[in-house]
Amino acid sequence: MRRLAVPLLAVLAAACASSKASSPPANGAPSPAREAQTQSETHAQPQPAAPAPAKAQGGAHGDLASLAERYLSGLFRAKPHLADYMGDHRFVTGHWDLSTSAVRFRISELTEHGKELAALDRSKMSRDEQVDAAIMADAIALELLELEEIREFTWSPRLVDSFTYYDPREIIAARISDIVHGSWGTEAERRAAVAAQLRGVARIVESRERYLTKSKVSKVHLDQAVKENAGRLAFLEKELPAFTKGDAESETARTEAVFALQNYQRFLEKVLPERVGADWRLGPEKYRKKFPLALQTDLAPEELVRLAREDFTAARGELYSVSRELARSLFRGEGVPPENAPPAEQAKLIGRVKDALAKDHPAPDALVSASAGKIERLRALVRSKNIVELPPPETLSVEAMPEYKRGAAGAEYLSPGQLDRGAPFHGTYYVDPVDSSWPKEKIESYLRANNNYEIALTAAHEAIPGHHTQAYFARRDRSVLRATLWSGPFAEGWAVYGEGLVVKDGLGDADNDRYHFFDLRGRM
Secondary structure (H helix, E strand, O other), X not given: OOOOOHHHHHHHHHHHOOOOOOOOOOOOOOOOXXXXXXXOOOOOOOOOOOOOOOOOOOOHHHHHHHHHHHHHHHHHHHOHHHHXXXXXXXXXXXXXXXXXXXXXXXXXXXXXXXXXXXXXXXXXXXXXXXXXXXXXXXXXXXXXXXXXXXXXXXOOOOOEEOOOOOOOEEOOHHHHHHHHOOOOOOHHHHHHHHHHHHHHHHHHHHHHHHHHOOOOEEHHHHHHHHHHHHHHHHHHHHHOHXXXXXXXXXXXXXXXXXXXXHHHHHHHHHHHHHHEEEOOOXXXXXXXXXXXXXXXXXXXXXXXXXXXXXXXXXHHHHHHHHHHHHHHHHOOOOXXXXXXXXXXXXXXXXXXXXXXXXXXXXXXXXXXXXXHHHHHXXXXXXXXXXXXXXXXXXXXXEEEOOHHHOOOXXXXXXXXXXXXXXXXXXXXXXXXXXXXXXXXXXXXXXXXXXXXXXXXXXXXXXXXXXXXXXXXXXXXXXXXXHHHOOOHHHHHHHHHHHHHHHHHOOOOHHHHHHHHHHHHHHHO
């Protein structure tokens, strides 16, 4: 996702936070306390007895490592789609179980792990262990907050999981696609896993429908769910048959899954509009609880707002200065407003410059290829300036966004399998293409927003030297805990920083000020 910079986070904080800051989570937030059991293919996974109460632990090092191992095993059992994405395929036939009994067990498990973590003496831990303990505490508390209070699965019809942190993962089509295109196991094993996933689709949507018919739903989430499920159906009907057609069992499962999703689409379009009424926002209290956990920060929302406003003011002043310089070449013969022009006059000039530059955009059918074309130029610049070591070119693909994910982010980077150290490293930079069914005005507006300068900056953010490069280095860290509970603010911070670096180091050569203009707009 491009440009989730401080200003955007602060806008969210300002919109949702209340006036009184809460303190960061205590030394140990809740977490699971018994060995995870392998989830069966059936949607209703076996529920072990409630974990025994945690006892105070003596050896902090060994106890923390043991707890982390058990926590991750339980996390992957509870969220098998996350396990698959990370490259741990022990639970490849399982499904995300949000039944009342499964949620109750997971809460109990997390609570006991939290008690066990809180009982450890962090003063006896190394600095790395203290960091791991803090990461785990935040993750446990965040998952408990979702299951006990936010309960998004009861009011959002989107088939996604927002854990970890704020980066939702689609749990059906994306998971199946990762299995199809994966390099683990044999093709027969992956086909069996796909069949198992397809057989679980009906149970997944039926479970979600039961929750949604008992509560109000968010219209914002409903509108997005309608688009996503249509894309999900398109994937199952158009792309997946190439993988399943030679296997009768897989084809039968695919047909049944299509039928279930068609019913879900009717449910989304015909039933849920009558249940619209939930606010898409969390509200001040829940937002304030989620904020430090999801962002892994001790900052209060108000402090982030203050920092963001400072950055916004600085970027806005610099943007106007750059706009004045650009205006001299774009609008020859016209006067340029003074440095101290009134804010409205400054905004007018900035808007004129943006409109003039945005005309330089790709053709409607060339947005994805134009985005891919920016990669080599960025790679050459990063190497010439010796900014950072880069992943080999063959480790990155640039593709059109899958239909089941369109309309949300515009662009996305994914590098599944970070825990599968034996598989070759590879990432995909997805670009949301133009929809040919859009009205001409919408197509032109979309292309102006994704002009040739913006898509170069987006490529810098998502790929070189942004997310793809960071994922390449992150893979070298052998910590399963840190790979799984990755830092969203760090990932986005590095990507935004990378955009600024390539602009500072001359991206665009003689047209560098044009890239500088859009980079400054991105900071705002």
